[in-house]
Amino acid sequence: MRLAALLRREIAIAGRNKAAILIPLVFFVLVTSLFPFAVSPDADQLALLAPGVIWVAALLATLLSLEHFYQGDYLDGSLEQLLLTTGSPALLALAKSIGHWLLTGLPLVLVAPMLGLLLHLPLDAQVAMVLTLLLGTPALCLIGAIGMCLTLGINRNGILVSLLILPLYIPVLIFGSSGVQAASLGLPYDGQLALLAAIFILALVLAPVAAGHALKISTS
Amino acid sequence: MSFTSFADFLAMGGYAPYVWTCYGATLLTLAVIVAGLRRQKKKLMETIRLQHPERQAVAPGRIVVKQTAEDS
Amino acid sequence: MWLWFSRLGSPKWFYELAGRWLPWTWALTVLLFVAGSALALLFSPPDYQQGETVRIMYLHVPAAFLSMACYLTMAIASVIALVWRMKMAFAVARSCAPIGAAMTALALFTGAVWGKPIWGTWWEWDARLTSELVLLFLYLGYIALHESISEQSQADRAAAVLAIVGVVNLPIIHFSVDWWNTLHQGASISRLQKPAIDASMLWPLFTMLAAFFAFFAASLMSRVRNEILKREAASRWVKALVKA
Amino acid sequence: MLLHGLDFSLPEGSLTWLQGGNGTGKxxxxxxxxxxxxxxxxxxFWQGEPVARDxxxxxQELLYLGHKPGLKSELSIAENLGFFRRLRGLPVIDPEPVLEQLGLARYAGQYVGSLSAGQQRKVMLARLLLEPARLWILDEPLVALDHESRDWLAATMMAFREEGGIILYTSHQPLDQVRPxxxxxxxxxTP
Structure with a gap:
């Protein structure tokens, strides 16, 4: 119930500030469309690169959109009030992560097929891309929350968050992009999906606790 | 002894550059750590010494509870 | 035991105790290194496959082992620090980071150089080397976070949380890197396999391992003493110490 | 360590003024x-129970108003106040009457971002009447307040104290209308 109230608040704030929600999506598309220029427009080469490129772009988009969901509340003092009124920092961190996923992670998943087309990704790989992103982006949001909450008190912490979080993103990246690669070769990829799901559940249980603790530290 | 002569020892069976760079790197790493320790200590001692005479570290303030008018 | 544990918590007591033990530990470190190097370089046979390059193993394996052990120490100290709020444990955790980072860098360097004759390239995305590389990023992340927060106790606690999150992630990263490595390279290419170690190689390896750990103990104690000075700068005993 | 010798209690229905110079750790x-x-x-301890336990x-029974108003500038006054109630698990009520007392009734629908600092603080103070609490901890509530608002705050505090509420506030000069x-x-x- 309190979680619902927090989510309503996130969505209401995001509703007022649509630009901030579109920016990660534009970034996602932009980063992906850099690669035809960097490598070559040739379909086969792009198809080979597509899984990794789209996954890295999604990962960076999630990472860079973290700040919007945490820094604002920290600076205007509402984060403290949220901590006091909801009472449990872990719940607050969880609500923030879900809000972040709903407003950034999910849109990435919906846009991914279009990018698959840009990079000539075969159809069944498109399906794998959506599935792996569907399982992977929540984990990225949850893990990212820890790094963000740890560095709230530090100004100009954008780069620092990336340094702290990217190593923790590696397992998700490995299983995510290899799942799509397997699909594009016609191989089964349910193993990758299972591992992604495992990481997601682990993150769902543990990350909010760590992020909540980090919140308490940053606001103390 | 697995080497017959000193020259043989230096040559390291043809792998001299690899083996000796590794041993050199190890020595360097250990030296860097030890140097870092000493530099940290020296810097700390200086800052504490500088800080010590001039600025008295802020002693914690005491809380005094004064009961004002009891009537209200 | 509990008295000892709580006594360990008092910085002044640890400072003096470490002070007494340090000279002996450094002496032991030097002794072990001399003995270890002699065994490794002179009194052990070349490998029938790798020839003399096997002598690099006596550096790479202890360094890699220590880089992992150092992170575990850091994480355990962080747990103790956060749960029992022990200032000393924060000092220990903070002191481990630079030593661990240096050891990880050394393990990476020696691993790469050791791999050159085998694989012909200076860097090979071998599972173990890749895990070491990620471990280095974790160390650098820890140090960067600690240095970016100005207020001492906030920096300590934030870094402690990061260390714990890191140690939980380490096995996952290790597993996924191994999995990724076998996926792409297949097990055929000889990984940085330690050659079948026969007895004559065990002694140099253990001695060097002991030397590295002695060095770890000595440098950690020294660093913890420095961290104590930094944290207890306002206390009388530090001032007396500095004045003396 | 910033402060020591902390041993005080705030009895039911009391108003306590915490006084101290700048940077003394208030x-x-x-x-x-x-x-x-x-x-x-x-x-x-809260009502004899250590807070750490629950x-x-x-x-739930505390209302802390700090230096920063804690309001989202993208949302309107009504939405901000509404969310604070929702987060406490309370049904949203119309803040009109309270805003009326603070002369903010006309701005209810306006974005907080478009308000002046003084007005934003008044919106923060409106929470005192909109969120039921038994303990008010107010950090420099008098800052940037005009005269009417000071009277309103004094009256609100006295009323809250009569009902058995506990107030602890910091301020350079005391709120003269009400005796702590x-x-x-x-x-x-002293060094």
């Missing part, structure tokens, strides 16, 4: 009491 003390700061030693119960039951001073440590 804010840190208040934040510690709310559970936002880390107290190195000692415990905080912080949620304590926070207890006064806590932080003595500068």
């Amino acid at each position: 804010t840190s003390l208040l934040r510690c009491l709310c559970g936002l700061g880390e107290a190195e030693a000692g415990d905080i 912080p949620v119960r304590f926070h 039951d207890q006064q806590i001073a932080i003595q500068e440590a």
Whole structure:
């Protein structure tokens, strides 16, 4: 119930500030469309690169959109009030992560097929891309929350968050992009999906606790 | 002894550059750590010494509870 | 035991105790290194496959082992620090980071150089080397976070949380890197396999391992003493110490 | 360590003025009491129960107003106040009557971002009447307040105290309209 109230608040704030929600999506598309220029427009080469490129772009988009969901509340003092009124920092961190996923992670998943087309990704790989992103982006949001909450008190912490979080993103990246690669070769990829799901559940249980603790530290 | 002569020892069976760079790197790493320790200590001692005479570290303030008018 | 544990918590007591033990530990470190190097370089046979390059193993394996052990120490100290709020444990955790980072860098360097004759390239995305590389990023992340927060106790606690999150992630990263490595390279290419170690190689390896750990103990104690000075700068005993 | 010798209690239905110069740790003390700061030693009790055992119960009955208003500038006054009630698990009520008292009724639908600093603080103070709490911890509530608002705050405080509420507030000069039951001073440590 309190979680619902927090989510309503996130969505209401995001509703007022649509630009901030579109920016990660534009970034996602932009980063992906850099690669035809960097490598070559040739379909086969792009198809080979597509899984990794789209996954890295999604990962960076999630990472860079973290700040919007945490820094604002920290600076205007509402984060403290949220901590006091909801009472449990872990719940607050969880609500923030879900809000972040709903407003950034999910849109990435919906846009991914279009990018698959840009990079000539075969159809069944498109399906794998959506599935792996569907399982992977929540984990990225949850893990990212820890790094963000740890560095709230530090100004100009954008780069620092990336340094702290990217190593923790590696397992998700490995299983995510290899799942799509397997699909594009016609191989089964349910193993990758299972591992992604495992990481997601682990993150769902543990990350909010760590992020909540980090919140308490940053606001103390 | 697995080497017959000193020259043989230096040559390291043809792998001299690899083996000796590794041993050199190890020595360097250990030296860097030890140097870092000493530099940290020296810097700390200086800052504490500088800080010590001039600025008295802020002693914690005491809380005094004064009961004002009891009537209200 | 509990008295000892709580006594360990008092910085002044640890400072003096470490002070007494340090000279002996450094002496032991030097002794072990001399003995270890002699065994490794002179009194052990070349490998029938790798020839003399096997002598690099006596550096790479202890360094890699220590880089992992150092992170575990850091994480355990962080747990103790956060749960029992022990200032000393924060000092220990903070002191481990630079030593661990240096050891990880050394393990990476020696691993790469050791791999050159085998694989012909200076860097090979071998599972173990890749895990070491990620471990280095974790160390650098820890140090960067600690240095970016100005207020001492906030920096300590934030870094402690990061260390714990890191140690939980380490096995996952290790597993996924191994999995990724076998996926792409297949097990055929000889990984940085330690050659079948026969007895004559065990002694140099253990001695060097002991030397590295002695060095770890000595440098950690020294660093913890420095961290104590930094944290207890306002206390009388530090001032007396500095004045003396 | 910033402060020591902390041993005071806030009885039911009391108003306590925490007085102390700038940078003596007033804010840190208040934040510690709310559970936002880390107290190195000692415990905080709420109705005889240590807060650490059940912080949620304590926070439900606490209202802490700090330096920053804690309002989202993208949302309107009504939405901000509404969310605070929703987060406490309370049904949203129309803030009109309270805003009326503070002369903000006309702005209810306006974005908080378009308000002046003084008005934003008034919106923050409106929470005193919109969120039921038994303990008010107010950090420099008088800052940037005009005369009417000071009277309104004094009256609100007195009413709350009559109902058995507990108030602890910091301020350079005391709120002259109402006599504090207890006064806590932080003595500068003489070097």
